Amino acid sequence: MRYVLRRTAHVLFLLIGVSILAFLFSTLAPGNYFDEMRLNPQIAPETVVALRSQYGLDRPLPWRYASWLNSVVRGQMGFSFAYNSAVAPLLLPRAGNTLLLTITATLLAWGIALPLGVCSAEQLGRVPDRLISWATAALLVIPDLALALGLLVLAVKTGWFPAGGLASVGFESLSLIHKIRDLALHMTLPVVALVLSVLPLLVRHVRAAVADVLDAPFILAARGHGIPRRTLLYRYALRAAANPLISLFGFSLGVLLSGSLLIEVVMSWPGLGPLLLEAILARDLYLVLGGVLLSGLFLAGGNFLADILLYWVDPRIRTEGHAQ
Amino acid sequence: MNPEPSTNDGCMQPLIQVENLVKRYAKRSLSGQREEKLALDGVTFSVSPGTTLAVVGESGSGKSTLALCLACLERATSGSIWLNGENIVQLSEEERRKVRPQIQLIFQDPASSLNPRWNALEIVTEPFVLQGKWKREEMVQRAHSLLEQVSLSPEFYTRLPLELSGGQRQRLAIARALALEPKLLILDEALSALDCSVQGQIGNLLLELQSSLGMTYIFITHNLAMAAHLADTVAVMNRGRIVDLGPSETVWKHSECHTTRQLLAATPGLKRSLPTGLER
Numbered sequence: 091m092r093y094v095l096r097r098t099a100h101v102l103f104l105l106i107g108v109s110i111l112a113f114l115f116s117t118l119a120p121g122n123y124f125d126e127m128r129l130n131p132q133i134a135p136e137t138v139v140a141l142r143s144q145y146g147l148d149r150p151l152p153w154r155y156a157s158w159l160n161s162v163v164r165g166q167m168g169f170s171f172a173y174n175s176a177v178a179p180l181l182l183p184r185a186g187n188t189l190l191l192t193i194t195a196t197l198l199a200w201g202i203a204l205p206l207g208v209c210s211a212e213q214l215g216r217v218p219d220r221l222i223s224w225a226t227a228a229l230l231v232i233p234d235l236a237l238a239l240g241l242l243v244l245a246v247k248t249g250w251f252p253a254g255g256l257a258s259v260g261f262e263s264l265s266l267i268h269k270i271r272d273l274a275l276h277m278t279l280p281v282v283a284l285v286l287s288v289l290p291l292l293v294r295h296v297r298a299a300v301a302d303v304l305d306a307p308f309i310l311a312a313r314g315h316g317i318p319r320r321t322l323l324y325r326y327a328l329r330a331a332a333n334p335l336i337s338l339f340g341f342s343l344g345v346l347l348s349g350s351l352l353i354e355v356v357m358s359w360p361g362l363g364p365l366l367l368e369a370i371l372a373r374d375l376y377l378v379l380g381g382v383l384l385s386g387l388f389l390a391g392g393n394f395l396a397d398i399l400l401y402w403v404d405p406r407i408r409t410e411g412h413a414q
Numbered sequence: 415m416n417p418e419p420s421t422n423d424g425c426m427q428p429l430i431q432v433e434n435l436v437k438r439y440a441k442r443s444l445s446g447q448r449e450e451k452l453a454l455d456g457v458t459f460s461v462s463p464g465t466t467l468a469v470v471g472e473s474g475s476g477k478s479t480l481a482l483c484l485a486c487l488e489r490a491t492s493g494s495i496w497l498n499g500e501n502i503v504q505l506s507e508e509e510r511r512k513v514r515p516q517i518q519l520i521f522q523d524p525a526s527s528l529n530p531r532w533n534a535l536e537i538v539t540e541p542f543v544l545q546g547k548w549k550r551e552e553m554v555q556r557a558h559s560l561l562e563q564v565s566l567s568p569e570f571y572t573r574l575p576l577e578l579s580g581g582q583r584q585r586l587a588i589a590r591a592l593a594l595e596p597k598l599l600i601l602d603e604a605l606s607a608l609d610c611s612v613q614g615q616i617g618n619l620l621l622e623l624q625s626s627l628g629m630t631y632i633f634i635t636h637n638l639a640m641a642a643h644l645a646d647t648v649a650v651m652n653r654g655r656i657v658d659l660g661p662s663e664t665v666w667k668h669s670e671c672h673t674t675r676q677l678l679a680a681t682p683g684l685k686r687s688l689p690t691g692l693e694r
Contacts, residue, residue, distance in 0.1 A: 307523065307526045307527040308526060308529045310487060310519075310521075310527075311527050311528075311587075311590075312540075313487060313514070314485050314486075314487060314517075314518060314519050315514065315518075315544060316511050316512060316513075316514040316544070316594075317511075317544055319511075326529070329531070330529070330530075403531075404531060405531055405532075405574060406531065406574060406576065
């Protein structure tokens with residue numbers, strides 16, 4: 091329990107750090123939303139000054155940070171200049187779409203990477219291992235962007251998949267089963283692109299971790315007990331190799347999240363990606379900050395999840411805690 | 415049925431009989447050339463039930479390869495190993511898996527041969543779970559009696575391997591091996607990583623188990639004193655061959671073999687530590 095509390099405090103501390111840095115850098119960057127207004131001859135300079143003071147941009151930095159933090163705690167996360175609305179209601183539905191994409195992709199990628207990596211480790215140096223190594227190396231050198239564009243071309247040429255968006259026109263009138271089918275079709279391409287982009291990394295890590303463990307005498311001893319091959323690989327070797335892989339799992343959530351921003355823009359998925367891109371271009375300060383804070387939260391959440399999993403899986407970590 | 419191998423002496427049916435065993439490892443050198451290493455080169459011996467065979471030899475002489483081949487963890491290149499009238503070298507992988515519980519291996523380093531995530535009780539229970547013929551309470555009961563047999567007191571049952579001493583870990587490894595009721599226990603340098611007094615304790619434990627359960631041991635070591643203490647028969651290995659084989663006493667006292675003489679000369683305290691009765 092104390093372990094969980096300590097980890098939670100860790101996450102909170104991290105998020106505060108991220109928010110301060112993000113705030114600092116975004117205000118240090120030249121230009122803001124109202125600079126372009128000032129160049130517009132149709133808007134009076136007084137109006138711009140009035141707007142600036144209305145949003146508190148003329149106040150000192152610590153005051154602005156404090157008032158933004160206050161608004162985050164109250165669940166509004168500041169105010170978007172461009173949308174003339176609180177940030178949270180803009181951001182949260184988009185974040186939901188992004189999470190739908192990344193969580194599906196993460197689970198799918200691990201679901202593929204584990205058996206491939208274990209197979210590769212067991213067949214170390216033989217034909218299946220070499221095939222897998224070549225395939226992952228090839229995937230590794232293709233940039234995410236090229237992958238996404240390639241998939242889009244495929245979608246357009248074949249017409250098997252919709253080439254963008256989250257739902258078809260008339261989605262609301264469909265029955266539940268057709269809704270799920272429609273969503274699945276729309277998700278396929280972005281999820282495939284994300285999975286392919288992270289898969290080589292995962293397969294290689296699984297392979298290395300499992301190959302390392304397979305040489306351990308206790309695995310040899312377990313084999314000597316007459317344990318079937320499959321049980322040995324998945325129940326013994328994979329569990330013994332789990333520690334670095336669980337840490338990687340937390341990390342991979344974060345990596346996929348930032349990877350998904352790019353994929354979302356290319357495949358016009360209504361997630362955080364396109365929204366943040368526009369916000370950055372428009373210098374919509376608080377919307378960008380909200381996005382950064384959310385990605386920080388996702389990343390920290392992934393690592394938090396990994397820490398808890400690790401604690402649950404490895405009794406040695408528990409005894410360490412007692413010893414302290 | 416399978417043709418029975420010829421029995422030597424004719425006094426007792428051997429538990430395990432090894433004939434002309436060869437193990438060849440192929441490996442690739444940096445330049446891509448295939449190199450072959452002959453780890454076992456025509457090994458022949460047999461072990462009677464309830465006795466101990468010591469296999470001694472310097473490192474690299476093929477002792478550990480022999481242990482892995484006997485335990486069905488490596489497949490010999492040629493030759494035969496007879497167990498219960500079956501040649502286990504010829505069996506399919508699935509059949510070999512079923513033979514494995516009968517021959518258990520104890521490793522040199524008990525720390526790495528135990529699953530670091532499980533406590534003592536879980537480690538000993540694991541072989542039962544695998545066989546799946548007992549209920550939960552029965553398994554725990556059996557595990558308790560096994561741990562008692564190797565003199566591990568109940569306070570250690572919930573400890574992880576890293577919280578146990580070297581001697582305790584090796585006791586635990588022995589208990590785990592006994593859980594499968596093996597016919598043959600192969601101890602691959604099982605005492606070498608322990609300090610002297612603990613070596614003696616574990617050695618005595620092994621002798622006790624032998625008299626109470628009628629265990630058969632193959633004791634692999636480079637420690638001649640320990641081999642002399644525990645073994646009925648001694649096989650001396652050099653470069654994958656058995657160069658000297660005979661009753662313990664004969665090998666120590668009268669061996670003409672060059673390798674045996676060298677090993678004896680390299681163990682200065684041997685004469686003193688030889689058990690009484692072997693001294694003339």
